[in-house]
Amino acid sequence: MDIESSHISSDALTGLPGRTAFLAQVAALLLQIPDPGDPPAVLSVDLHRFKAVNDGLGNEVGDVVLQRVAKRIRDACGPQAFTARISGDEFGVLLPRTSGAKELADRMLDVLARPCAVRGHIVNLTASIGIASSTEGMSAAELVGVANIALHHAEKAGGNQYVVFELPMQESSNLRFLLERDLRAAIALQQKELQIALELDQFSLVYQPQFNLESRRINGFEALIRWVHPQRGVISPGDFIPLAEEIGLIGQIGTWVLRTACCAATKWPDDGGPQLLLSVNVSAQQLNEGPAFVKLVAQVLSESGLAPERLVLEITESIAVGDVAEVLLGIRNLGVQLSVDDFGMGFSSLSHLSRFGFDRLKIDQSFVHALAPAEPDSSTGRPAEGTALKVSRRAQAAWILRAITGLGIGLGLSTIAEGVENQTQENVLRLAGITEAQGFFYCRPLSEDEVLQFMAMYRFVSSDDGGWQ
């Protein structure tokens, strides 16, 4: 389909030369600078959110996006420039002269921020660019390195912009100077730390109760991972899960979570009523393992003895639109339930939800937070800033909640809100028709032992009035 893929010069996907060829070209040009008054420049171009495309829509779509991006870069650069694909979603441009580099960077930012239509999806990306001019005696690796430092500054400033390298940047980020080596070393170190954490039992699970808003009873618990680092203390999943995904350790961690949680759930009390559900988060990479993942779930269920219908796998909305239909079907065939996590933040469509046969929608907590009245600023006694904006956001969030509830009823799904912190939020949720809720308003996440204590207590107080409060 794409002309690019017929050139197998170096990178078979984009047809662009790779990192080695790029460094060689920079080195050759530095030996014979055409115009010392206007020295060569390197532009480092990095895409934002590309990983989300791969995770959410699959590598096949990601590959086509990269081909389009490569072509857009090459077309924007013209024949004077040497363009290369440095790594996954990072590109390099070598210009024989620095003049015109900023204009080129602007052109590239413009075309890269334009939507891509790929296999029926619209993909919106942005890029950041670092620009560096060569100076006397600079090696190719140094020139590329300082362009990367400038790129890092552009990204830190929010992205979708270019930054021209200046010396103070180098001084402020001396560690960054040995860029690639450092980065690799850091990843290796963290990989080791994560690995050690797995081996040394530094991970633990906590369980947050989920309540049914109608019956006012506990429906089940969501298993949440914690990493208790010997030096850094408790690290939240938001901080290490993305890293674990990046370095390919998420599979091992996910397996550990599933196994540990299923075993714990078998010890939860059974009072003859509806059995307590166990919700476990599943990452994109786990699903990408395909049939092997389905097999793992089946194996864990049979080892632990947990009834399949008590297990709910929570899948992030952005993954749920990808090419994972078969895996999801396999999981459903085991009798396990499926829940869409963070609903409202990704790009699900109704057709996907009904096709994959989800059982539950979990509403992203940002909507729930938007429902609460803004806390007045206690230091000044005045209402917090931007009250008008918050009111309209609140109205919008309530509107979205009603739409989601309607969607849930229409598709026969239950709906759960996470991150509920106060009565106001619960009132709105209940009015909107949300069926379940979890959050600090009800109960903090509990350790395995605390769950058993909590359940004993809960059964005692709720035995005659049918619910909490």
Place this chain on the structure above:
Amino acid sequence: MSEQIYSLAYVSRSRISGTSEDVDAAITSILESARRNNLACAVTGALLYTEGWFAQILEGPLEGIELTFELIMADRRHANITVLQFHPVQERAFSVWSMAYSGSDVETRTRHKLLGIESSPDELPVLAMGKSFVSALQDIITRQGTADSHP
């Protein structure tokens, strides 16, 4: 013909500057190349130009639409592109036009909808109005009857 037809609609800000003759000339050239390209890849559709905004609907087989859209994305005569919709459709709405055009006397309500996009590109309402915009444009083109005339 059993191939699934898709429809893609977007709006964008024109970067064409100069006198109204310059603008007309640029749009004529855009339409000519669009019609040439679209015939080749079985894409039909409609283009609207009003007060510095383009709005375009492309319909046809997935591959044809995606390649055409990529060509349009390479065109620096416009910017601030917002895709309003991209999905399969039962049938083409503009089947007889390789690229219908509407450039003048566009009803105020359509214009206002376009201007609404400028003020809030990321808001939900933009997506929500995608459908009504397409049917509005379809109305205009159909009623105009002069759809294939040049500006």
